[in-house]
Amino acid sequence: MNILLAMFLSISINSYADYFDTALKAYNKQQFVKAIEFYRKACYSGNAKGCCNLGVMHANGNGVKQNNVKAVKFYSLACDGGNATGCFNLGVKYDIGEGVQQDDTKAVKFYSLACDGGDAGGCANLGTKYNNGEGVQQDEFNAVKFYTLACDAGNAGGCANLGLLYSHSDDEAKQDKPTIFELFTKACDGENAIGCLNLGLMYDKGDWVEQDTLKAFELFTKACNSGSANGCLNLGIMHTKGKGVKPNNAKAVKFYSLACDGGNATGCFNLGVKYDIGEGVKQDDAKAVNFYSLACLGGDAIGCANLGNSYYDGEGVKQNKFKAYEFFKKACNGGYSGGCSNLEIMYSTDNIIKPKVKKLLRKAYYSK
Incomplete structure (x- = not known):
C-alpha cells in the first residue's frame, strides 16, 4: 500500500485571527512574503492554523527559502495547538525522514493524533502503518478500521487501500466483489489513480462486472493521467492489441514511454521490444538495449x-x-x-x- 502524502493550506478563518485572514488573502494573491509575515504573527499569537500554514510555506519554499527543519518546527507548534492537519503533516515528515530523522513510531503517533482530530489522511496513513507493520505491530483488523474511517470521511486513498486489502486477503469472506467494486469506484470518483486502475482491471477482465473494454480504456486513461504508471502500461497494451481502441503502435509507444518513465519495468521492456522490431518507432538496437537494461534493473x-x-x-x-x-x-x-x-x-x-x-x-x- 502506498503512503498517502499531502500538504495543503487551511482555508478556515478563526474569528479572532485578523493576522490569519490577512495572510490567507495575501497567499491567494501569491504575495508570499506578506503571507509569511502575517502567518508568523498569527502563529505566535496562538493561532494553530497559522503555524500549520507557515510550516507548509517553509516546506514548499513559498516566500522563503525551502527549509524542512523549520517546517517541522511549525507543524509541531500547530499540532501542539490542536491542529489536526499540523499533526498529519508532522507525521508525514517523520514517515519519510524529511527535516527530521525517519521514525515510524513517531509517524504513527502523529497520524493517530491527526486521525483523532478528524483528519482523514491521518486515518488512511495510520491504516497503512498497521497494514505494513511499520512503527506498530502488524494488525489487519486495525488497518481495516482506519482505512474505513478514512474512506467514510471521503479520503479516496483510504477507499483504494481498503479495496486492495480486501482483494488480496486470504480470507475468502473478505473477497466480497461488490464491496471491492464499490470501494474502487469511490476511490476513482475521488481522483485516486489506484482506484481507477483497479476498477479498470475489473472491467477489462470481466471480474464480477460485465466485461467492457471501452470502460476499461476510459479508466486506464484516467489512472494514467493521474500518474499511475500501471495505468499507462495498460493503455499501451490496449493500443498494441486493439482492445477498446483501434490498434496504434505509435500511441502504444507513447504510453509505454510514460509507464517506463514512471518506473514500470514492464513498460520499459515493451518499449524495448518496439525499438527492437521497429513497431511504432524507427528500429533502433541501441535504444532497445537501453530499455531492456532499464527493464532488467527493475526486475x-x-x-x-x-x-x-x-x-x-x-x-x-x-x-x-x-x-x-x-x-x-x-x-x-x-x-x-x-x-x-x-x-x-x-x-x-x-x-x-x-x-x-x-x-x-x-x-x-x-x-x-
Missing part, C-alpha cells in the same frame, strides 16, 4: 534475457558473451525459463568460457 526477467541476447549477438551494443551469460543467469534466477534455456545452450556449446568456469556455472545452474 523484469524477460528484459534481462533480451539484454543477454543483445550482448550475445552484438546488436546495439559491443558483443560480450560474458555479459550475455550474466544476463541470462539473472533472467533464469528471476524465473524466466527462456533465460535458463539460453544458459544451458551456452554451457553446452560456447567455447568462450574456460572449462573450469563452465563446470562451476553448470553446477550453479543445476543447483537452482
